[in-house]
Amino acid sequence: MDAYFDWLQNLPFSIWMSESDSLWAYPLILFLHSVGMGLTAGSAFVVGLRLIGVGNSLPLSSIRFMFRLFWAGFFLNLVTGSFLFAAAASKDGHLAIYYAKLVLIAIGILVSVPVRRFVDSDASDRFVPGRIRTLAALSVVIWTGVITAGRVMAYVSL
Amino acid sequence: MNLVHLHLLLNHIPTIGTIIGFGLLLLAFARQSDELKRASLALFFTIALAALPTYMTGYAAQNALKDRAGVSAALIDQHQSSALLALMAMEATGVVAWFGLWQARRPGGVARWNAPVVLLLSVVTIALMANAANIGGQISHPEILSAGETPATEGALAPAMLRTVYIATFQFQHPWAWPMLETLHFVGLSLLFGVVLLGNLRILGVTRAAPLIDVHRLLPWGLWGFVINSVTGMMFFVGAAGQYYDNPAFHLKVVCMLLAGANVLYLTLFDDIWTLKAGQHAPLSARLVAASQVCLWIGVIYFGRMLPYLGDAF
Numbered sequence A: 001m002d003a004y005f006d007w008l009q010n011l012p013f014s015i016w017m018s019e020s021d022s023l024w025a026y027p028l029i030l031f032l033h034s035v036g037m038g039l040t041a042g043s044a045f046v047v048g049l050r051l052i053g054v055g056n057s058l059p060l061s062s063i064r065f066m067f068r069l070f071w072a073g074f075f076l077n078l079v080t081g082s083f084l085f086a087a088a089a090s091k092d093g094h095l096a097i098y099y100a101k102l103v104l105i106a107i108g109i110l111v112s113v114p115v116r117r118f119v120d121s122d123a124s125d126r127f128v129p130g131r132i133r134t135l136a137a138l139s140v141v142i143w144t145g146v147i148t149a150g151r152v153m154a155y156v157s158l
Numbered sequence B: 001m002n003l004v005h006l007h008l009l010l011n012h013i014p015t016i017g018t019i020i021g022f023g024l025l026l027l028a029f030a031r032q033s034d035e036l037k038r039a040s041l042a043l044f045f046t047i048a049l050a051a052l053p054t055y056m057t058g059y060a061a062q063n064a065l066k067d068r069a070g071v072s073a074a075l076i077d078q079h080q081s082s083a084l085l086a087l088m089a090m091e092a093t094g095v096v097a098w099f100g101l102w103q104a105r106r107p108g109g110v111a112r113w114n115a116p117v118v119l120l121l122s123v124v125t126i127a128l129m130a131n132a133a134n135i136g137g138q139i140s141h142p143e144i145l146s147a148g149e150t151p152a153t154e155g156a157l158a159p160a161m162l163r164t165v166y167i168a169t170f171q172f173q174h175p176w177a178w179p180m181l182e183t184l185h186f187v188g189l190s191l192l193f194g195v196v197l198l199g200n201l202r203i204l205g206v207t208r209a210a211p212l213i214d215v216h217r218l219l220p221w222g223l224w225g226f227v228i229n230s231v232t233g234m235m236f237f238v239g240a241a242g243q244y245y246d247n248p249a250f251h252l253k254v255v256c257m258l259l260a261g262a263n264v265l266y267l268t269l270f271d272d273i274w275t276l277k278a279g280q281h282a283p284l285s286a287r288l289v290a291a292s293q294v295c296l297w298i299g300v301i302y303f304g305r306m307l308p309y310l311g312d313a314f
Helices: A002-009 A012-019 A026-052 A066-087 A096-120 A130-153 B003-010 B012-031 B034-065 B073-103 B114-140 B164-173 B177-204 B212-239 B248-269 B284-305
Strands: none
Touching: A002 A012, A002 A066, A012 A026, A012 A066, A026 A066, A026 A096, A026 A130, A026 B177, A026 B212, A026 B284, A066 A096, A066 B177, A096 A130, A130 B177, B003 B012, B003 B034, B012 B034, B012 B073, B012 B114, B034 B073, B034 B114, B034 B212, B034 B248, B073 B114, B073 B164, B073 B212, B073 B248, B164 B177, B164 B212, B177 B212, B177 B284, B248 B284
16 A cells, blocks of 8 residues: 555656645645535535525525535545645555545535435425434534544644 | 735724714614614624724734834734724624624514614724724824823733733644634635525526525525634634735735625625525626625635745745
């Protein structure tokens, strides 16, 4: 595994990412990663709050487009996150918190599937079942956890 | 024109503006006028925004004055802590004022407590601003002291925990504090950005399924995101002002943020969009405001991220 991390970090692209002074290198990718975070976590928060019961008069069928933002953010961050990882693979690849972040993202995506299925269904403008409410609350907690893990990664060395 | 000059210009706004807002609100009570009340609330919201750069540019003034003969460092410190306390009261007034404007559109109308609370907070703000302004004046104008009066280097109004020195050292004594504040700042960002996208993409017509008055119900959560980020952001600023006040990325971030705030006020005050039913198009003016709002918040994120790269923040 160490050999793989070293290989990844020593690719010309990874070296350009970590060593270039250009604003188009590491800073741009970092910025795009923040926008992706805002898209994914932001839409998960808004949909989650609405399902928990905030602003009940807003028809759920009218916020279905938030799931497109959710996935747009996810794919943007899959790409930018891979770039950021490549630039620091030898360090990040050994961080437990990095793997915790990946696990949390996987759970967040899994939770979003039944939530989206409900919001996309014809039943969504009637009442929200308890199971969906629980999953919505859970998704708010999980995406907060993903953000926390991502931030902590910048500060820990193990 | 430099940042010090800007501080000397801006520092009149919170003091005088709050007094005008207070007068308007009293007049609104006397005349029982909802129009005047709205004008007063909008003014408080605007001054609360203007108070942020007023506080921030103070650090440039401090930097320019600190080595000058006859300028007391203790007095500057006293002014800074008093100003921070006044800023907190001002921001609280602005938040409650915005809630008043928001409540006016909900079915239940404005809560009975709103205007009295704004009135009370504005009185507190006026007192604290006057105190901060008075101490600030003494820094380079000792002639304003009457005979026998001594400069206000002692007897702080601000409790120890709210003084700038305490906040700055606290963040660096505890290794978890800065990462925790950053995490909150990112959570607040996501919350605010999510609500900004929901509202503005509806106005832009990316989807027209939602009646706008129902989107309006979720707006306070965007404000909570903004409150989280103002508090944590101000803590970063107070903790390491040296890396922000003179940082070009920071200036651009604050400019984008203030313009976005003006946009929020526009969308809050004008009626043309909130009556839109499901499927209806927003007028062009509202769509332009919505588009600029999305761009401005992306600008805030961009320049926030560029603090270490366009400037020298860590």
